[in-house]
Amino acid sequence: MQKIATPKGTKDIISKYPFVFQKKFGQNFLIDPNILDKIITSSNITKEDTVLEIGPGIGSMTQAILENAKEVISVEIDKQLIPILTEQFKNYDNFKLVHNDILKVNILDLLPNSDIKVIANLPYYITTPIIMKLLEEKLPINSITIMVQKEVAQRFMSLPNNKNYGAITLAINFYCDVEFICNVPRACFMPIPNVDSAVIKLNIYKRPPIDVSNTELLFKIIKLAFGQRRKTLVNSLSSEFSKDKIREALIEMNLDINIRGEALSLKEYSNLINLIEKN
Structure with a gap:
């Protein structure tokens, strides 16, 4: 089977099927096999793993994931891509395709009774809602390896007193350890987006790295603290x-x-809450 994550592979599929790029879905397909290799390697997929892939597109990453995983559950929102993916991977018995919006689907209904790994090339406009859904629903996820806008990656990995540091930084770091994998220049996609990307891996904590008396209150005060950054x-x-x-x-x-x-x-922040609630 021809490799999809190359300029030729992508062009061949696009010309073969009646496909029109949907700007509303942020469709930019990976055409650099070297970046794909880094994603697959860093995700540590084995033949024992079930992988949830969000937004497979035309299957640029799906193909490599299928060759390395026990099972792949791909969730795609764009109905025009469903026949393409179905045809491309009809010979893989470890492929399951779900036509749905990942933000609306009950993810637990899709998963086996074991830890899974997530791989995704997320649309820039909806990156944070998708990641927070995965984290907040306490799903049996071991890790999330994702391609995101470079600015988003910087925000997730930022330190205090930095312009990129915000409420989302703290939320992400409550649930997982953020590992930087690589930068991805915009020329690695078709069509070429207006921004550069990065691959990061979120290694999910079994339990939070802090001891806080009230988690709900923690996130509430973090939101208040960053609501107007210039306030004390x-x-x-x-x-x-x-x-x-x-x-x-x-x-x-x-x-x-x-x-x-x-x-x-x-x-x-956790110390602050613990002290306030104690006094």
Whole structure:
């Protein structure tokens, strides 16, 4: 079978089928086999693994995943790609295709009773909602290897007091360890997008790396803290706690009472909540 993740392989499929690129789905297909190899290698797929692939497109990554995994469940939203994928992989008995929106489908209904691995080339406009759905629903996921906009990757891996550091950074780092795999220049896609990409791997924690008394409250105050970045933490959280309580907790943590939310690490946020709730 011809390799799909090449300029020729992609052009051949597009010319063979009545396919029109859908801008609303952020369709940019990988045409660099070297990047594909890095994705497959870093995901550590074995013949014992079930893989959930989100947005297979024309199958650029699907083909390589099928050759390395026990089973592949590919979820594709674009109905015009379903006959293409069905025809391309009809000879693979480990391929299951689901025509649905990953944000609407009950993912647990698709999965076996064992840990899975996720691989995806996510549309830029919907990256965060998809990742947070995967993480928040407490699915049996071992790792998520994804291609995202380079700026998104930087946001996920950012440190405090950095312009890329935000609520999403803390949310991602609550659920998983973020591993950078490689940068992906825009020329590695067809059609060429307006931005560069990166491949990252999210290694899911069995339990969070912090000990926090109230997880729901943790995410609530993180959202408040980054709602207006220029505000001090005391002012940002004053709708939830008294300013005196916040100041007392910051002093006990040896932090400046005028500190802003963007300066605190995930552990410091958990310490802050634990102290406020204790006092």
